[in-house]
Amino acid sequence: MVMRITSPKDEKVVWAMSLHKSQRVTQRTIAELAGVSQATVSLVLNGKTDAGTRIPESTRQRVLDVIAETTYVADPAARSLAGVGNNLVGVFTYEHAFPNESSDFYTPLLTGVESAAEQIGVDLLMFTSAPVIDGRRRVFHEKNRLRLADGCLLLGREMDADELERLVDSDYPFVAIGRRDAADGRIPYVGVDYVTATATLARMALDVGHTDFLYLHLPFAAESTRDRKNGLTRALDVAGVTATTLSSDGSDLEGLWAQIRAAAPTVLFVEDPAHAQSIYDLAAADGISMPGDLSMVVLGERTRPTDNAADYTRLSAPRQELGVVAMRLLDQIMNGTRGAEQLPHQRLLECEIIRGTTLGAPRAGSLT
Amino acid sequence: MVMRITSPKDEKVVWAMSLHKSQRVTQRTIAELAGVSQATVSLVLNGKTDAGTRIPESTRQRVLDVIAETTYVADPAARSLAGVGNNLVGVFTYEHAFPNESSDFYTPLLTGVESAAEQIGVDLLMFTSAPVIDGRRRVFHEKNRLRLADGCLLLGREMDADELERLVDSDYPFVAIGRRDAADGRIPYVGVDYVTATATLARMALDVGHTDFLYLHLPFAAESTRDRKNGLTRALDVAGVTATTLSSDGSDLEGLWAQIRAAAPTVLFVEDPAHAQSIYDLAAADGISMPGDLSMVVLGERTRPTDNAADYTRLSAPRQELGVVAMRLLDQIMNGTRGAEQLPHQRLLECEIIRGTTLGAPRAGSLT
DNA sequence: TTTCGATGATAATGCGCATTAGCAGCGAAT
DNA sequence: ATTCGCTGCTAATGCGCATTATCATCGAAA
Numbered sequence: 001m002v003m004r005i006t007s008p009k010d011e012k013v014v015w016a017m018s019l020h021k022s023q024r025v026t027q028r029t030i031a032e033l034a035g036v037s038q039a040t041v042s043l044v045l046n047g048k049t050d051a052g053t054r055i056p057e058s059t060r061q062r063v064l065d066v067i068a069e070t071t072y073v074a075d076p077a078a079r080s081l082a083g084v085g086n087n088l089v090g091v092f093t094y095e096h097a098f099p100n101e102s103s104d105f106y107t108p109l110l111t112g113v114e115s116a117a118e119q120i121g122v123d124l125l126m127f128t129s130a131p132v133i134d135g136r137r138r139v140f141h142e143k144n145r146l147r148l149a150d151g152c153l154l155l156g157r158e159m160d161a162d163e164l165e166r167l168v169d170s171d172y173p174f175v176a177i178g179r180r181d182a183a184d185g186r187i188p189y190v191g192v193d194y195v196t197a198t199a200t201l202a203r204m205a206l207d208v209g210h211t212d213f214l215y216l217h218l219p220f221a222a223e224s225t226r227d228r229k230n231g232l233t234r235a236l237d238v239a240g241v242t243a244t245t246l247s248s249d250g251s252d253l254e255g256l257w258a259q260i261r262a263a264a265p266t267v268l269f270v271e272d273p274a275h276a277q278s279i280y281d282l283a284a285a286d287g288i289s290m291p292g293d294l295s296m297v298v299l300g301e302r303t304r305p306t307d308n309a310a311d312y313t314r315l316s317a318p319r320q321e322l323g324v325v326a327m328r329l330l331d332q333i334m335n336g337t338r339g340a341e342q343l344p345h346q347r348l349l350e351c352e353i354i355r356g357t358t359l360g361a362p363r364a365g366s367l368t
Numbered sequence: 369m370v371m372r373i374t375s376p377k378d379e380k381v382v383w384a385m386s387l388h389k390s391q392r393v394t395q396r397t398i399a400e401l402a403g404v405s406q407a408t409v410s411l412v413l414n415g416k417t418d419a420g421t422r423i424p425e426s427t428r429q430r431v432l433d434v435i436a437e438t439t440y441v442a443d444p445a446a447r448s449l450a451g452v453g454n455n456l457v458g459v460f461t462y463e464h465a466f467p468n469e470s471s472d473f474y475t476p477l478l479t480g481v482e483s484a485a486e487q488i489g490v491d492l493l494m495f496t497s498a499p500v501i502d503g504r505r506r507v508f509h510e511k512n513r514l515r516l517a518d519g520c521l522l523l524g525r526e527m528d529a530d531e532l533e534r535l536v537d538s539d540y541p542f543v544a545i546g547r548r549d550a551a552d553g554r555i556p557y558v559g560v561d562y563v564t565a566t567a568t569l570a571r572m573a574l575d576v577g578h579t580d581f582l583y584l585h586l587p588f589a590a591e592s593t594r595d596r597k598n599g600l601t602r603a604l605d606v607a608g609v610t611a612t613t614l615s616s617d618g619s620d621l622e623g624l625w626a627q628i629r630a631a632a633p634t635v636l637f638v639e640d641p642a643h644a645q646s647i648y649d650l651a652a653a654d655g656i657s658m659p660g661d662l663s664m665v666v667l668g669e670r671t672r673p674t675d676n677a678a679d680y681t682r683l684s685a686p687r688q689e690l691g692v693v694a695m696r697l698l699d700q701i702m703n704g705t706r707g708a709e710q711l712p713h714q715r716l717l718e719c720e721i722i723r724g725t726t727l728g729a730p731r732a733g734s735l736t
Numbered sequence: 737t738t739t740c741g742a743t744g745a746t747a748a749t750g751c752g753c754a755t756t757a758g759c760a761g762c763g764a765a766t
Numbered sequence: 767a768t769t770c771g772c773t774g775c776t777a778a779t780g781c782g783c784a785t786t787a788t789c790a791t792c793g794a795a796a
Contacts, residue, residue, distance in 0.1 A: 054773060128491055451784070
């Protein structure tokens with residue numbers, strides 16, 4: 001396709017594609033067509049109205065007319081090099097961003113991130129090229145590409161403390177999703193208040209008379225795992241109760257169930273919703289019903305409805321809101337508040353407590 | 369943080385951060401520390417082994433050592449400007465990319481795209497800043513940012529023919545997901561063979577004796593909608609049967625159900641899985657059971673399991689594979705086959721036919 | 737000794753853009 | 767007539783990198 005363009009200045013017909021060796025339409029192309037300099041084109045495009053740079057309306061219009069006739073698009077790489085922002089926000093996920101059959105950890109977050117990004121007018125750069133090593137991605141690998149984005153959102157259950165420290169030190173704008181302790185508390189984040197929610201659930205269990213607690217958690221050292229544990233412990237301490245604790249990565253749930261039966265608690269606190277589902281099924285297979293024979297409280301929520309999911313007594317994290325708030329905070333860090341209210345650099349969002357049907361009065365000895 | 373670095377060449381201690389006004393570590397920084405020129409650093413980094421450019425192992429190692437001590441990362445924008453690719457693949461979604469509660473149109477596609485992208489080693493640029501206008505996004509809007517990516521994947525039920533034409537003409541590498549007729553067949557795509565799958569399902573219905581077909585389709589002119597219609601018509605034509613046709617956007621499904629009852633078919637072909645579910649429920653509420661009183665065939669599939677979804681007789685599109693193949697094709701278009709087998713620029717993937725339980729023998733008059 | 741090829745490295749250039757310093761022109765004030 | 771201030775615009779520069787043309791050195795061959 002060769003585009004025929006009439007230059008408003010000298011009325012000579014030129015062919016945009018053949019002006020230079022490259023067929024790309026650049027500011028120079030525009031400048032030549034409009035009979036001005038490249039600098040002028042840039043000034044017009046950026047609407048500069050500084051004292052030193054005055055462009056009369058007539059010239060401005062001429063340039064804009066020419067641009068309208070062409071397919072000119074500013075090269076974002078060049079803009080970036082020249083030091084202006086790119087309206088690009090990176091999204092770094094420590095695991096795969098998009099769900100496979102079982103996991104959809106990020107989806108609700110990303111839903112929120114996308115809607116906020118659209119409002120703010122930035123594109124999302126998903127760092128999918130970072131290889132997943134040892135089950136998780138590394139921010140700093142050989143060809144780190146963070147700088148392509150003006151700022152970055154970090155999502156993942158566990159993040160490397162060294163990497164976070166390095167990021168903070170680099171002055172690169174970023175926001176972590178999930179509470180992060182590292183780097184002397186200098187890490188901007190938006191997280192979930194698991195402590196309060198778990199404590200509330202624990203008190204609910206205490207209120208109906210439970211004293212034999214079993215806590216089933218993931219083998220992670222992540223803040224979110226610790227917070228849940230803290231919330232539980234704190235609430236139980238007040239009542240002078242302690243919980244038996246089991247850890248599982250979900251690989252041997254049948255063995256786990258056997259251990260649970262042996263421990264014979266009256267209520268189960270389960271961190272991972274997937275485990276909860278499996279245990280629910282295993283219990284049912286053994287003729288143990290919930291909450292009649294055993295109560296169960298789940299400290300998380302599956303996003304997708306599954307076929308025969310019980311209405312668990314559980315907490316529900318505002319995941320979509322998490323994405324929105326994190327995106328907005330990052331925007332503020334990158335571009336200032338622009339008159340809006342300053343968001344705190346570290347913030348925990350409140351969980352919803354869902355009463356469900358799996359917490360009832362204790363019945364001792366039903367597991368043995 | 370000031371980093372103390374010892375230059376291997378002259379053993380002089382320097383401070384990386386204070387070498388230049390900017391604290392950024394660039395190739396020049398490295399060059400000075402290693403006692404070589406910026407060009408040499410670049411050559412080492414890019415592993416050039418041309419005749420004209422020889423770097424002995426000793427120098428190479430010295431440069432690499434220095435790099436290892438610093439936090440040097442090549443600026444992708446600069447690389448891009450300098451003419452090398454960016455390893456960025458754009459993903460343009462005509463609607464919102466990430467699912468809200470009801471729709472998860474893209475998720476399975478993106479899952480495939482991500483896994484292929486990771487293999488290929490490219491990052492994904494989601495064009496979320498393109499405003500959604502009239503219910504869909506425009507590729508070419510004021511500040512089109514396509515060029516930031518080396519190539520682009522286009523996803524959406526309907527795409528603007530003019531935009532596609534313009535894209536083809538621009539020589540910009542892209543691949544559409546879904547069959548696209550526009551631009552004289554010059555559009556690279558990976559789609560789904562709805563014609564064959566629908567025809568197969570239609571023959572299955574004919575085989576068990578149906579002659580009163582009702583086809584319920586979406587009010588779109590998209591290729592995928594036309595293909596399903598063609599498949600159905602083609603199979604029915606052979607048998608000398610015609611189908612009644614109804615169109616619905618899902619806004620008045622009760623009215624639609626009334627229309628269906630009035631038409632009194634023995635089998636329903638439903639394009640949209642969500643509609644199928646609603647109709648199934650409405651039928652059940654009227655005491656109409658499937659497939660006893662009415663058969664139903666669904667020409668699509670929900671991705672997420674819903675609470676009380678029937679096991680519909682349906683087609684199942686290989687959506688994840690679609691994403692993978694599209695990504696690979698785009699890679700080939702951008703970078704050549706690199707020895708791999710050349711993928712066709714236009715390709716339809718085969719659907720799986722799921723027999724399900726909603727297609728049975730016809731029973732006339734059960735709806736009236 | 738001169739020539740020659742091979743070797744090891746560098747200066748220079750350009751990519752497309754934003755930005756700054758400053759120039760030329762011109763009417764008005766001195 | 768000279769100065770001044772204002773207007774309208776442009777030349778020049780740099781961002782960080784890849785790449786090309788070129789140069790200096792050196793050992794060996796003639």
